[in-house]
Amino acid sequence: MLDDFMVRAALAGAGVAIAAAPLGCFVVWRRMAYFGDATAHAAILGVAMSLAFSMSIFIGSMTVALMMALTVSVLSGRGYAMDTLLGVLAHSALAFGLVAVSFITGVRIDLMAYLFGDILAVTQGDLAVIWAGAAIVVALIGWRWSALLTATLNEDLAYASGIDPKREQLVLTFALAITVAVAIKVVGVLLIAAMLIIPAAAGRPLSRTPEGMAVAAGTIGIFSVIAGLRAAYEFDTPAGPSIVCVAALTFLLTSVFRNVRA
Amino acid sequence: MSLVDVEGLSVRYGARTVLSNVSLRIERGEIVTIVGPNGSGKTSMLRAIIGAVKPYRGRVTQGRDVTIGYVPQKLHIDETLPITVSRFLKLPSGATALDIEHALAQAGVPDLVNAQLSQLSGGQFQRVLLARALIKKPDLLLLDEATQGLDQRGSASFYQQIESVRQETGCAVLMISHELHVVMSASDRVICLNGHVCCEGTPAVVASAPEYRALFGTGTGGALALYRHEHDHGHDHTHGHTHDHGDHTHDCSEGSD
Numbered sequence: 425m426l427d428d429f430m431v432r433a434a435l436a437g438a439g440v441a442i443a444a445a446p447l448g449c450f451v452v453w454r455r456m457a458y459f460g461d462a463t464a465h466a467a468i469l470g471v472a473m474s475l476a477f478s479m480s481i482f483i484g485s486m487t488v489a490l491m492m493a494l495t496v497s498v499l500s501g502r503g504y505a506m507d508t509l510l511g512v513l514a515h516s517a518l519a520f521g522l523v524a525v526s527f528i529t530g531v532r533i534d535l536m537a538y539l540f541g542d543i544l545a546v547t548q549g550d551l552a553v554i555w556a557g558a559a560i561v562v563a564l565i566g567w568r569w570s571a572l573l574t575a576t577l578n579e580d581l582a583y584a585s586g587i588d589p590k591r592e593q594l595v596l597t598f599a600l601a602i603t604v605a606v607a608i609k610v611v612g613v614l615l616i617a618a619m620l621i622i623p624a625a626a627g628r629p630l631s632r633t634p635e636g637m638a639v640a641a642g643t644i645g646i647f648s649v650i651a652g653l654r655a656a657y658e659f660d661t662p663a664g665p666s667i668v669c670v671a672a673l674t675f676l677l678t679s680v681f682r683n684v685r686a
Numbered sequence: 687m688s689l690v691d692v693e694g695l696s697v698r699y700g701a702r703t704v705l706s707n708v709s710l711r712i713e714r715g716e717i718v719t720i721v722g723p724n725g726s727g728k729t730s731m732l733r734a735i736i737g738a739v740k741p742y743r744g745r746v747t748q749g750r751d752v753t754i755g756y757v758p759q760k761l762h763i764d765e766t767l768p769i770t771v772s773r774f775l776k777l778p779s780g781a782t783a784l785d786i787e788h789a790l791a792q793a794g795v796p797d798l799v800n801a802q803l804s805q806l807s808g809g810q811f812q813r814v815l816l817a818r819a820l821i822k823k824p825d826l827l828l829l830d831e832a833t834q835g836l837d838q839r840g841s842a843s844f845y846q847q848i849e850s851v852r853q854e855t856g857c858a859v860l861m862i863s864h865e866l867h868v869v870m871s872a873s874d875r876v877i878c879l880n881g882h883v884c885c886e887g888t889p890a891v892v893a894s895a896p897e898y899r900a901l902f903g904t905g906t907g908g909a910l911a912l913y914r915h916e917h918d919h920g921h922d923h924t925h926g927h928t929h930d931h932g933d934h935t936h937d938c939s940e941g942s943d
């Protein structure tokens with residue numbers, strides 16, 4: 425069954441959707457939408473470095489994404505506005521990445537593949553990486569769930585309960601770096617942030633609890649992957665963007681639902 | 687040992703010192719109130735106790751296994767985060783449905799179990815915050831203007847509840863309040879803060895201290911005079927003071943910089 429490229433694509437997309445769901449909720453709650461973007465942009469530099477030093481793309485993009493996330497975490501405590509910081513780091517990392525890629529001679533790389541991903545080209549090996557990454561992310565967030573949630577609600581409430589919000593922020597950052605690294609090949613840099621945020625945002629009107637929202641986001645994410653792939657097959661459209669289109673339409677639908685219910 | 691022991695604490699934000707050389711010790715079962723003008727470092731003091739701000743100098747020591755219930759001065763719940771009151775009360779370490787029902791009933795809002803946190807009124811939210819602080823049966827309650835936004839009855843029953851919780855569980859209370867007349871009748875000890883400890887002691891001592899008068903004027907004299915009349919007035923002026931008076935009166939009226 426795993427021989428079928430469509431099945432592999434669906435499984436890969438579902439893996440990304442599952443990791444992105446709880447993470448995306450925190451990204452939305454903490455208003456870190458551009459954090460995902462910035463980390464993803466930085467990952468392009470990682471791809472370039474992986475190709476230059478011929479190491480695995482997963483390791484390269486993971487390393488750079490992590491460094492980027494840590495830099496942001498550290499600098500944000502030093503009086504820089506978060507959006508400025510993210511803007512500077514994201515765009516410079518992307519630019520350095522593109523310049524670095526141009527220096528690599530002899531290797532022809534299709535940068536487009538990393539910007540937009542190629543979910544239909546996923547191998548069984550990629551699948552293993554994606555699902556292992558998703559399992560780590562879900563386990564990590566599940567383990568820290570209550571602490572993360574408390575720290576997200578209010579840092580002082582967290583301190584009073586003996587939780588260190590800075591440590592929880594690091595956990596999130598780490599999970600984000602893993603997600604970007606495993607998803608880069610599937611949905612590509614430009615669409616990772618979309619997979620993080622759109623299903624979570626679409627799940628918001630349907631939920632009454634944080635856990636409910638994470639489950640809703642995951643369900644919507646998986647649905648978007650399957651329906652998007654199906655549509656791409658039917659209409660011969662690009663797979664990654666089709667998935668995001670379905671997610672966006674779902675967002676529209678649930679927003680209407682909220683207005684009707686309210 | 688004490689629940690919390692603060693020694694020579696100084697707190698800075700950037701280059702600005704907002705608290706200098708504050709010492710304070712809270713024992714089991716006592717109710718201590720911090721009073722002081724806006725910006726005098728009261729909230730910073732509580733935040734230093736919970737570890738949210740690092741001392742610039744001095745140290746804060748918590749007793750072993752001391753559970754803290756904290757009601758912050760302000761708390762914004764983001765619209766994007768769906769959370770019911772009962773889920774909120776379970777954070778971070780869980781509470782039974784029975785505990786939750788009991789806590790909300792005690793706080794006078796029994797019907798809010800399934801309400802969304804972001805949709806509560808200011809006073810309702812304040813009551814829920816208190817319920818959450820109490821649900822863990824804390825050894826020490828830290829209340830930062832916890833009665834803000836409560837109606838008259840709510841405020842009165844709030845103080846009653848604090849008192850009965852203290853008698854039930856023996857927890858200590860360290861609170862910040864601007865309601866001077868209530869403070870004076872509900873506390874064992876009052877600490878008057880203005881960037882440093884201006885004066886401290888029993889309500890009667892503080893109320894008659896010149897440092898306190900310098901800060902709050904004689905406008906509050908009515909409530910205090912009434913208080914002093916009803917209670918003993920045999921207190922020694924210098925009780926609880928560690929520095930000499932003249933210096934302090936000067937510092938206090940100078941403001942927090």
Ligand SMILES: Nc1ncnc2c1ncn2[C@@H]1O[C@H](COP(=O)(O)OP(=O)(O)OP(=O)(O)O)[C@@H](O)[C@H]1O
Nearest residue numbers: 699704722723724725726727728729730731759942
């Ligand atoms: N996070 C912060 N960063 C920088 N300065 C701060 C911060 N928090 C408080 N301050 C400053 O520290 C001083 C003390 O603030 P604090 O909140 O402790 O006062 P307060 O006594 O609680 O006042 P209020 O009665 O208005 O609540 C104020 O001048 C305030 O501007």
Ligand SMILES: [Mg+2]
Nearest residue numbers: 728729730759
């Ligand atoms: Mg304050």
